[in-house]
Amino acid sequence: xxxxxxxxxxxxxxxxxxxxxxxxxxxxxxxxxxxxxxxxxxxxxxxxxxxxxxxxxxxxxxxxxxxxxxxxxxxxxxxxxxxxxxxxxxxxxxxxxxxxxxxxxxxxxxxxxxxxxxxxxxxxxxxxxxxxxxxxxxxxxxxxxxxxxxxxxxxxxxxxxxxxxxxxxxxxxxxxxxxxxxxxxxxxxxxxxxxxxxxxxxxxxxxxxxxxxxxxxxxxxxxxxxxxxxxxxxxxxxxxxxxxxxxxxxxxxxxxxxxxxxxxxxxxxxxxxxxxxxxxxxxxxxxxxxxxxxxxxxxxxxxxxxxxxxxxxxxxxxxxxxxxxxxxxxxxxxxxxxxxxxx
Numbered sequence: 001x002x003x004x005x006x007x008x009x010x011x012x013x014x015x016x017x018x019x020x021x022x023x024x025x026x027x028x029x030x031x032x033x034x035x036x037x038x039x040x041x042x043x044x045x046x047x048x049x050x051x052x053x054x055x056x057x058x059x060x061x062x063x064x065x066x067x068x069x070x071x072x073x074x075x076x077x078x079x080x081x082x083x084x085x086x087x088x089x090x091x092x093x094x095x096x097x098x099x100x101x102x103x104x105x106x107x108x109x110x111x112x113x114x115x116x117x118x119x120x121x122x123x124x125x126x127x128x129x130x131x132x133x134x135x136x137x138x139x140x141x142x143x144x145x146x147x148x149x150x151x152x153x154x155x156x157x158x159x160x161x162x163x164x165x166x167x168x169x170x171x172x173x174x175x176x177x178x179x180x181x182x183x184x185x186x187x188x189x190x191x192x193x194x195x196x197x198x199x200x201x202x203x204x205x206x207x208x209x210x211x212x213x214x215x216x217x218x219x220x221x222x223x224x225x226x227x228x229x230x231x232x233x234x235x236x237x238x239x240x241x242x243x244x245x246x247x248x249x250x251x252x253x254x255x256x257x258x259x260x261x262x263x264x265x266x267x268x269x270x271x272x273x274x275x276x277x278x279x280x281x282x283x284x285x286x287x288x289x290x291x292x293x294x295x296x297x298x299x300x301x302x303x304x305x306x307x308x309x310x311x312x313x314x315x316x317x318x319x320x321x322x323x324x325x326x327x328x329x330x331x332x333x334x335x336x337x338x339x340x341x342x343x
Contacts, residue, residue, distance in 0.1 A: 105172025192339025224314020
C-alpha cells in the first residue's frame with residue numbers, strides 16, 4: 001500500500017519515519033525542549049525539524065493542507081475561512097502575475113498553492129523540513145510552474161539580496177529563535193519598496209506573567225508546537241522595525257471573527273461534520289486511544305501515542321488561550337522595505 005492510499009484508510013502514523021525511529025525522535029525532541037530556552041534556541045533547527053517529522057501526518061489528517069487558524073464569519077466553513085485568511089494577504093500585498101513571492105516557512109504548501117492559483121504570482125517556499133517539502137510538491141502539482149521550493153533555514157536564506165517582490169509568513173515565524181534576525185533576513189532578500197505580510201503567534205496585552213494559569217497555557221502551547229518562546233504583539237512590532245522595516249500595519253485579526261465563530265472553534269468540537277471530527281476533543285481522544293491500542297498490537301510504532309498526547313495538550317491550551325484572550329495565532333503585520341520600488 002502506498003502513502004496516498006494509506007492516508008485514505010487511517011491516520012498516517014508518522015509515514016515519513018521508519019518505525020524504529022519514532023520513539024528516538026520523540027525523545028530527542030523532548031530532551032531539547034526540557035533543556036530550556038537557550039538550548040531550544042541554540043538547537044532550533046533540530047528541534048523544529050524533529051517536531052515536523054513527528055507531527056506533519058497528524059496535522060494533515062486533522063487539518064488538511066493549511067496548518068493555520070483564521071477569523072471566521074457566521075455560517076462560514078472552517079476551510080472557507082482559511083482560504084479567505086490567505087486571500088487577505090494577497091490583497092494587502094497586491095499580488096499579481098509576474099511577481100516573485102517568498103513564502104517563509106511554507107509548510108506542506110497548502111496556502112502557497114492557493115495563493116498561486118488565486119493571484120497568478122510565482123512563489124518560492126523555504127522550509128527546513130524535507131518531508132514537508134515532499135508533501136508541498138505533491139499539493140502544488142497543478143501549479144508547479146508557479147511554485148518552487150528551497151530546503152533551507154529561513155534564518156539564513158540561500159538567496160541573493162533584493163530578489164523578491166513580496167514575502168509572506170503564515171504562522172511560521174513563532175519557530176524563529178530570534179525575531180529580529182529572522183525579519184532582517186527577509187528584509188535582505190526583498191527588493192526596495194517591497195512588502196512583507198504575515199500572521200504570528202503572540203501573547204496579548206492580557207497575558208500576566210505572574211498568573212500561573214497564563215504560564216501553563218503558554219508552556220503547553222510551546223511544548224506542543226515546538227516554540228522556543230512566544231513573543232508579545234509589541235515585541236513582534238518592535239522586531240520588525242529594529243530589523244529595518246517600515247511597519248505599515250499591525251493588529252490582531254482575532255476580533256475580526258464573528259463572536260459565535262472564534263478562531264479556536266475548530267478545536268472545540270462545535271463544528272459537526274465528518275471532516276472536522278479529528279480536530280474535536282472526542283476525535284482527538286479516539287485517535288489517542290486508537291494509537292494506544294495500535295502500539296500494543298504493533299500496528300503503530302512506539303511513540304505515536306506520545307506525539308498525539310503532546311498535540312492534544314497543545315490543542316486544549318490553544319482553546320484556553322483564545323477564550324481567556326491571552327494568546328492569538330493571527331497577529332497580522334504588513335511591513336515595507338525602505339527605498340523606491342524598482343521596475
